[in-house]
Amino acid sequence: MTPPPGIDELAATFRSTFGAAPDGVWQAPGRVNLIGEHTDYNEGFVLPFAIDRTARVAVRIRPDSTVRLLSTFGNQGLTTADAGALNRATARGWTKYPLGVLWALQQRGLPVTGMDVLLDSDVPRGAGLSSSHAIECAVITALNELTGAGLGVQDMVLATQRAENDFVGAPTGIMDQSASLRGAAGHAVFLDCRDQSIRLVPFGAARAGLEMLVIDTKVSHSHAGGGYAARRSSCELGSEVLGVKSLRDVGLDDLAEAGGLLDDETFRRVRHVVTENDRVLQTVELLGSAGPQAIGHLLDASHASMRDDFEISCAELDLAVDAARSAGALGARMTGGGFGGSAIALTPVGAVRGVRAAVERSFAQAGYTAPDIFSVRPAAGAMRLA
Template structure:
């Protein structure tokens, strides 16, 4: 997905397409997870931030139950549906996300009318930057306002999770939509996934002479596939055997005990989640005391854990991480659900070009598709633009 469309142009194209003015334009960002992978659905801790790449929707409610949707990318033309017939599993491609959040709001008792929608997004699809949640959060922000539902951000988080889990069929947690809905410029979102408590943690890499590079490996992933679901099932099994509500309740001191109770694969999955929760807490503390330049080792350790214990990396991600570290990055890890997507590399400004060049060269030498490399900064969460 790419976009250069400003708000006025998007509104004008909406009127041209649908024959009437939009009720407004809303946007919601994608996210990068700084650290804390696969801890969210284990009621643990995560530290993502909203990024300066967004999905924008121009939307107008209708006086019937019809939905007409068009995107500025993909060239598929107007997608039509009827909310009266909308049910889990219906819809195709990106259209599932607006339909899903409308369904989730209806499930909560909100009278959701049909709507016309024009979508524009520059959040890369399949890159592990939560392009789907950016769409969902932009749409649900619009519908929350236009229907008068008036739900707080915490309620919208749960509604979008319901849309993902039940309507789309992806067993995701609440991290992505929490970052998109509750993010703030210049801050990471320290989220307790058990009770949705949020603390905004300053994260200004630039002030520390650093940039955060995103390396999109172009290996597309999907949360609705079996790899993600099987990891979640392993975590639930581990929690059941260890007698806890969720792996959030297992401290690192219990891992030795767990080794005598769990099979080898389940133990590795549990060990990742338990140690990753601990790394999130250490990262928050380190950022507060020492700043971004001191978290590199924690990022590195997170990647090793995802690669070896949770087994969600891939050769392209490992190459991106290893090459970044060998050429000046102070810490690097894959980010997102895994099985493809992106890596992040926290890099001194003076080493940025060296890291970029080395990664591109290493991918070419390995015969991999050329990666897309760009910087991100913490940005504001979902908002109305017009």
């Protein structure tokens, strides 16, 4: 099999850096969440898809406990750690993610092992496209094979979630790694976060004459920040007051009663999750019956809910969404955890140039940093490349 473009160069850089060839090269994609935001940790429904932008890792298992990490981007330089004494407090930058995966595997009984890792990625960082999970999923796919750990896909999902929660310190659910590990070309991943079951749903945007544009606002965000954790706490409070295991157990018909039991802010947080779950189910149904051209109004409603009820949007995201809609997008919404990152715009192919121009013009007039706008397609999940 001929290695994909760039793999030979990555392996050559690995050899020159670490003095030996890698045991292999693996990749895992970032993701776009089509719809279903902040529903995952509430045991609800999400509909992400893996994208054709990936993190690639060249990895070699070492005979000692030394861990050496280097990336092709940034200025962090070579980082060295002891696999037998991994420390969340001292991990820095992108190295938190591979070190967190190694730590999580150790917690599952994997023997301490050293490794050399070279990372290359074209998933934009801080853009809400899950660049961190792409790294984690590439690394765990490599280590699962190289160490003979024998983990199934769902075990890898849960191990990377533990790495995020307990090592990185981000209270995320299982959506991102599920999309990255279980994605398939041409499909979205319909995930029930309660029982962790998935169903691949055809998402043939190209066949319908549509493109999915990503508008990276360049407003960086982090799940380890306080805004994400505060929203999760509000959801837990709502569940407690309403006497349910999770907000998954609250239906649209329960919202009227919930409004009389909850303070205004908590109620709005709950209302977003409950209505967002319903929008995911409607989207899945429409994709199966009418196709992607029928879901624009649900994307719009999702953004309004995140902006007004969950309050996780920002001025740049709102402007991107409004400008894209005005220029011909069928629907648009912010995607990801919020407080920055990216918006998506489902756009007829003939309107793509106009949407790009309208968004760029709107950002320039507002004095914002120029956004990065590009198309993505549903892609395959994590795999070995070489």
